[in-house]
Amino acid sequence: MAFHSVLVIEYDGTPTVDTVVTQNVTNTNRTKITDLAREIVWSAVRYFNAVVNFLSGRPYNPADIPEDVTTTTSSQQVVQTSPVDSATLEKELKQTVKYFVSSHQQELLRLKGPPGSRPGQYPRYRTTSLAKSIKYKIDSSGVKAKVGYKDINGPTGNPADYSQYLADKGRKSIPDTAMALSPIKTQSGYLLQWSYDTEGYV
Numbered sequence: 001m002a003f004h005s006v007l008v009i010e011y012d013g014t015p016t017v018d019t020v021v022t023q024n025v026t027n028t029n030r031t032k033i034t035d036l037a038r039e040i041v042w043s044a045v046r047y048f049n050a051v052v053n054f055l056s057g058r059p060y061n062p063a064d065i066p067e068d069v070t071t072t073t074s075s076q077q078v079v080q081t082s083p084v085d086s087a088t089l090e091k092e093l094k095q096t097v098k099y100f101v102s103s104h105q106q107e108l109l110r111l112k113g114p115p116g117s118r119p120g121q122y123p124r125y126r127t128t129s130l131a132k133s134i135k136y137k138i139d140s141s142g143v144k145a146k147v148g149y150k151d152i153n154g155p156t157g158n159p160a161d162y163s164q165y166l167a168d169k170g171r172k173s174i175p176d177t178a179m180a181l182s183p184i185k186t187q188s189g190y191l192l193q194w195s196y197d198t199e200g201y202v
Helices: 036-056 086-108 159-168 174-181
Strands: 003-011 016-031 068-083 134-138 144-150 191-196
Touching (some): 003 134, 003 174, 086 134, 086 174
């Protein structure tokens, strides 16, 4: 049976997750020599280097004199941002779309007619076939779904055609449920966006 798609529901951008990780950081500290004995030794070394450099014609660089160097290792926590894995995205999308379909079905089964519904209201049910025809399909990418009607021959005709007839008469339909539930988010808070499906039947 054909599926008449009405809405496309997909992730708004690429969902990411923040993870706190611990990293080891090595700090190097350089300090001037303050010990008197060692200062005398380095003074002699400095003088010897100066004489050697002078005789050899090389420039003398006082910065070449060694310093006391100490290293310390500490740990710090940093936040790393990475894309959410595809399996999680597909799972949460499916849960959210199932909830969306269930919510719309509940609106279609809230009141039984007659009397019939009025413009601005959800249709009242008589046979429940319209509510039962509401289905969804998850795209192979796992980040997009389609919501619409499964084509069947019900007492009131094809549900997709019947729903369009009711919408033309001012009754609420799938897009109204989308607007009522907006913003639509998954269980973990990832934002979904919806739009009208221009392709129709799939």
